[in-house]
Structure formats: structure tokens, C-alpha cells
Amino acid sequence: MTQQFRIALLSGDGIGPEIMAVAVDVLKRIGQKFDLQFDFEDAMIGGAAIDQAGTPLPEETLETCRQSDAVLLAAIGGYKWDTQPRHLRPETGLLGLRAGLGLFANLRPAIILPQLIDASSLKREVVEGVDIMVVRELTGGVYFGEPKGIFATESGEKRGVNTMAYSVSEIDRIGRVAFEAAQKRSGKLCSVDKANVLEVSQLWRDRITALAADYPTVELSHLYVDNAAMQLLRWPKQFDTIVTGNLFGDILSDAAAMLTGSIGMLPSASLGEGGPGVFEPVHGSAPDIAGQDKANPLAQVLSAAMLLRYGLDQATAADQLEQSVLQVLDQGYRTPDIMSEGMLQVGCRAMGEALLKTLD
Ligand code: IPM
Numbered sequence: 568m569t570q571q572f573r574i575a576l577l578s579g580d581g582i583g584p585e586i587m588a589v590a591v592d593v594l595k596r597i598g599q600k601f602d603l604q605f606d607f608e609d610a611m612i613g614g615a616a617i618d619q620a621g622t623p624l625p626e627e628t629l630e631t632c633r634q635s636d637a638v639l640l641a642a643i644g645g646y647k648w649d650t651q652p653r654h655l656r657p658e659t660g661l662l663g664l665r666a667g668l669g670l671f672a673n674l675r676p677a678i679i680l681p682q683l684i685d686a687s688s689l690k691r692e693v694v695e696g697v698d699i700m701v702v703r704e705l706t707g708g709v710y711f712g713e714p715k716g717i718f719a720t721e722s723g724e725k726r727g728v729n730t731m732a733y734s735v736s737e738i739d740r741i742g743r744v745a746f747e748a749a750q751k752r753s754g755k756l757c758s759v760d761k762a763n764v765l766e767v768s769q770l771w772r773d774r775i776t777a778l779a780a781d782y783p784t785v786e787l788s789h790l791y792v793d794n795a796a797m798q799l800l801r802w803p804k805q806f807d808t809i810v811t812g813n814l815f816g817d818i819l820s821d822a823a824a825m826l827t828g829s830i831g832m833l834p835s836a837s838l839g840e841g842g843p844g845v846f847e848p849v850h851g852s853a854p855d856i857a858g859q860d861k862a863n864p865l866a867q868v869l870s871a872a873m874l875l876r877y878g879l880d881q882a883t884a885a886d887q888l889e890q891s892v893l894q895v896l897d898q899g900y901r902t903p904d905i906m907s908e909g910m911l912q913v914g915c916r917a918m919g920e921a922l923l924k925t926l927d
């Protein structure tokens with residue numbers, strides 16, 4: 568029997584529409600193969616929404632997302648909106664979407680594919696076999712803490728303020744997601760904080776340590792964030808699952824992504840309690856190459872695979888899609904960001920066509 572799913576498509580800005588077009592084609596083909604019917608609905612977000620609707624996250628967009636089974640997001644942002652006031656910035660739309668859907672858990676896998684080892688700026692022996700899952704808290708911490716703003720002091724000097732805060736329930740729920748992820752992987756979890764300086768991190772460390780009692784098969788360790796950044800570059804294979812707060816996770820997930828050679832390869836899943844998840848590449852909107860058919864659509868396609876796996880519970884279809892990505896790489900196709908000697912350089916569209924061929 569055909570299964571039906573509603574998928575909200577948020578293409579956003581820059582290279583977003585190009586990479587989204589590839590992912591949608593590929594999903595349609597996967598749907599035919601696995602008897603899944605996808606009803607796609609486009610909605611506006613980011614700069615495109617600012618230009619058309621005067622706000623980076625129109626209410627209809629949030630509504631469309633809430634009524635979907637899963638949300639596929641491409642990328643937001645661009646130079647054009649960088650100097651706007653905060654409420655008219657594309658990023659505010661993304662943060663509003665995360666908060667509006669309660670997506671507190673962000674899973675960012677960083678896997679080095681054997682085909683792309685030479686694209687990494689690190690030595691082969693350092694990155695070969697790297698397979699890390701960064702579990703980033705996504706709706707709390709300094710991104711959302713109050714008070715926040717730019718205030719005038721008594722002397723009239725301006726002062727910018729953000730607040731890094733986590734409550735026990737916020738730490739516990741992301742902690743449990745991470746322990747469960749680690750359980751399903753190799754059983755190693757490293758919690759990253761700055762407990763030598765920050766009270767909020769001390770509470771984080773205390774709670775994560777307490778939770779460990781419920782997961783006796785998981786080996787828990789802790790690192791300060793500065794050391795974690797260093798260790799990620801020094802010997803990344805010591806890591807399996809990493810759990811950390813919003814800001815540290817933002818930074819460390821970019822570092823982890825780069826181990827794999829190109830941030831253009833990495834998908835992510837943002838999940839909440841029950842409602843639809845948002846699946847998006849880790850990379851941004853790359854305005855410098857937008858509209859030139861140079862973008863790498865593979866992170867978007869791998870995000871669609873995560874959507875199938877975590878959002879719609881269609882593991883076999885997800886496996887197939889991930890296999891297709893490996894296949895096109897085996898066939899030598901490379902977009903400019905992952906190009907190396909002897910390979911076949913293609914654009915975004917041609918990469919999409921190559922993917923479709925592997926699915927025929
Ligand atoms: C990310 C991005 C976002 C973040 C920006 C675009 C708001 O860097 O998803 O990592 O900081 O969370």
C-alpha cells in the first residue's frame with residue numbers, strides 16, 4: 568500500500584533553491600521505488616521571505632511546517648540582509664523555526680567517506696575512519712537566554728548582553744537523546760562544556776554525570792570546549808558521540824564537518840518531542856556561488872536521507888539514498904568543492920542527474 572507523507576520544502580536563499588531541486592527529484596524517484604507518495608509544499612523562509620513577506624518566518628510557513636510530517640530545509644542568509652536589524656535577518660527566521668517547532672535536539676553526523684579522504688586538509692592517517700555524531704542542544708543556551716539585547720548603561724555607553732542559561736530539564740532531555748544515540752553507536756559519549764569557568768556548564772556537567780547512571784553501557788567522558796576543539800583536530804578518532812550546548816555545538820560541528828574535507832557533504836536532523844523534524848545541510852547558503860550551478864547538492868540529498876530515516880521511519884529508503892551518494896562518488900563525480908585530481912568535475916544539476924541514474 569502506498570504510504571503518504573506531507574513534506575514542507577523551505578528552499579530559502581543563495582544556493583538553497585538549486586540544491587533543493589536536486590533533493591526533490593531524488594525523493595520523487597525514491598518514492599516511486601518504495602511506494603511512498605510525497606506531497607510537497609513550498610514555504611518561504613529567510614531572506615526570500617523578508618523580501619516577499621517582510622518577515623524571515625511568516626506565520627503561514629510555521630503553520631505549513633506544523634502540518635507536515637517532516638520539513639526539508641536548504642539554507643538561508645546572504646550579504647544583502649547582513650546589515651538589517653535583528654528581526655529582519657534571515658537567521659532570525661531559522662531560530663524562530665527551531666523554537667516554534669520545539670526542535671531541541673540537533674544531530675550532526677561527520678563521517679569521512681573513503682572516496683573523499685584527499686579532500687580533507689588533515690593527513691590521511693588522522694581522518695581515515697572518522698565517524699562522529701555531534702548532538703547539539705538547539706533551542707536553549709546563549710542563543711535564547713534572557714536578558715538579551717543592546718542596552719544603554721547609566722553613563723550612556725552601549726552594552727551588548729546575551730545570557731547563557733540551561734535549566735535541568737533542558738539539559739536532561741538533550742542528555743538523554745545523546746546517551747541513546749551513543750548506545751546505538753559505539754557506546755562512547757563525550758560531553759563538552761566550559762565547567763572550569765561557567766556556572767551554566769557546571770550544572771550541565773553535574774546533570775550529564777547524573778544521567779549516566781541510567782545508561783550503564785555508555786562510557787561517558789567530559790572535555791572543556793577549548794580542549795575539545797584541539798582534540799578534534801589532533802586526533803578526531805577518539806570521538807564517537809559528542810553532546811554539547813547550542814553555541815559550543817555550533818562551533819564544534821563546523822570543525823567536525825571540516826574534518827571530512829567539505830562542509831558540502833554534511834546533513835543534519837533537528838528533532839523535538841513528537842512533531843515534525845527539520846532536516847537541513849550543515850552548510851550555509853553560499854551566496855558567492857548562488858545561481859551558477861556550482862553548488863554541491865549532496866549534503867541536501869543526505870539530509871533528505873535523514874528525513875526518511877528519522878522523520879518518516881523509512882530506513883530502507885534512506886539506506887538506498889545514502890548508497891546512491893556513495894555510488895556517484897565511486898563513479899568519480901565531484902562538484903568543485905570536493906574536486907581532486909583525476910575526477911570528473913560536474914555542476915549541481917549534473918550531480919543530480921547522476922544520482923537519478925543510480926536509482927533507475
Ligand atoms: C547553524 C548555523 C545557524 C546557527 C545560523 C545560520 C543561525 O550556523 O545551523 O549552525 O548558528 O545555529
Ligand code: MG
Nearest residue numbers: 817818821849
Ligand atoms: Mg553553524
